[in-house]
Amino acid sequence: MNRAFLTALLAVSVCAAVSPAQALSDKQISAINKNIASVKAAELATTAAELVTKADRKEREATAVAVTRAAIGKNPAAAITVISSVVKAAPATAPAVAAAAAKLLPEQVEAIAAAAALAAPELADKVVTAIAEVLPKSQERVALAVMRAVPKAQANVRQRLKDQAQAGHLGESYSSSATRVDGNPFPPTPPVRVYASPGTDPGRP
DSSP states (O other), rough: HHHHHHHHHHHHHHHHOOSSSSOOOOHHHHHHHHHHEEEEEEHHHHHHHHHHSSSOGGGGGHHHHHHHHHHHHOOOGGGHHHHHHHHHHOOGGGHHHHHHHHOOGGGGGHHHHHHHHHHHHHHHHHHHHHHHHHGGGGEEEEEEEHHHHHHHGGHHHHHHHHHHHHTTOOOOOSSSHHHHHHHHOOOOOOOOOOOOOOOTTTTTO
């Protein structure tokens, strides 16, 4: 088995493992960008949802991500409305859409997470995880925003964060309260010992 074949096989395997959804061709992405660019700002959310709904099932997630990116590129102020509309049209795309939008607009990460979670409450915990993958430092804020937006998802969000912390995947998540975001108490912090070495004090006569 030659090296070129092994390389190609590995590339295919990695792509399959990373994203089970079918990727879009450059031609398809270009068509989506042109379509989004041609609509009025007020019609962005509706058009985005229609494009996702019409996409083949295997391409729906990739289409939702491409549509979201194009819409944000055209009008960042419409991001939350577009995310809500796209995810309602295809709830299973919530984690991927939220992560893509958060990467483009990190300053709106909490609103993005809440919008995606509200549109697909059954995937609220996965929305938190997906965003934390691209913006690890936002994990605590995102988790709190999602739990406030979808109170019934609190148990799932805390459990997912707890599992990740135990697995060492995304590290531990802390809040400003007496417990971490995952519901566990802070670990006890032992006192720091200070050792002095013998010598002379230049400040003393």
